[in-house]
Amino acid sequence: MSAPQAGADRTRRSPGPRGLRRFTSPRRTPEERCELCSAPLADERHHHLVDTEKRALACACRPCAQLLDRTGGPQGRFRAVPGRFLSDPGHRIDEQAWEQLRIPVGVAFFFRNSALDRLVALYPSPAGATESELDPESWQSVLAATELAGLLEPDVEALLLRRQEGRVECFLVPIDICYELVGRMRLLWQGFDGGAEARADLEAFFALVRDRARDPRGSRS
Known part of the structure; x- marks a missing residue:
């Protein structure tokens, strides 16, 4: 991948979803937990939800991901990221x-x-x-x-x-x-x-x- 060119046409830096910070810093040693129910997340490749209102990624356990995606539906605030x-x-x-x-x-x-x-x-x-x-x-x-x-x-x-x-x-x-x-x-x-x-x-x-x-x-x- 080549380096970005200075002054590229009509581009701007985007902060992306707020949850992006979990991908931009070294992995922390404390146990990760579901951001909705605080249950421990044993699987490193756990579920993520998109908060469509806040443009944030949230770590989630399987029950929370399934529940919120099912109750929210396609138009709901939270949507589970498929695999x-x-x-x-x-x-x-x-x-x-x-x-x-x-x-x-x-x-x-x-x-x-x-x-x-x-x-x-x-x-x-x-x-x-x-x-x-x-x-x-x-x-x-x-x-x-x-x-x-x-x-x-x-x-x-x-x-x-x-x-x-x-x-x-x-x-x-x-x-x-x-x-x-x-x-x-x-x-x-x-x-x-x-x-x-x-x-x-x-x-x-x-x-x-x-x-x-x-x-x-x-x-x-």
Whole structure:
């Protein structure tokens, strides 16, 4: 992933969900607990909820995640982040389509913010999540090139794109994974190009995504 360029067109730093701070600092030793009922969270890969009113990620135990997602429904305040990973090997996002985005790094993710009622485009940078404020027509021309865009659940899932060596990879992933990537890059980035450690971590991250992602034509939600 190349370094952000100074003065990129119509971009601004985005703080992201308030819960992003759990991904931008070293893991603490005290036992993590559910932020709703205070039950201990034994599983490191525990559930997350999106608070759509406060734009915050909250750690949750399985019972709380299931209860709040079921009672809140699609329009509720809390929405459980699902665990599905999908890939689209037949997408039509090429180099020309990527250039239309004018995103100065090789990774970006898009999600639909239900409170704003629009798509939001973000990319990781040494300063954290940075929002790209482009003409919606530019986004739509890219999103129309993959069937995954039509499968996105608002607030809780994202379309994750990576441009590398003349090709673009396209995935649908849980939103918390995207903010985890932002936090990791912020912690590890060194120098102009990120440094060897950040690049290695980025490769490991996408290797995991590729391993978990399935083609939606042969997968179940």
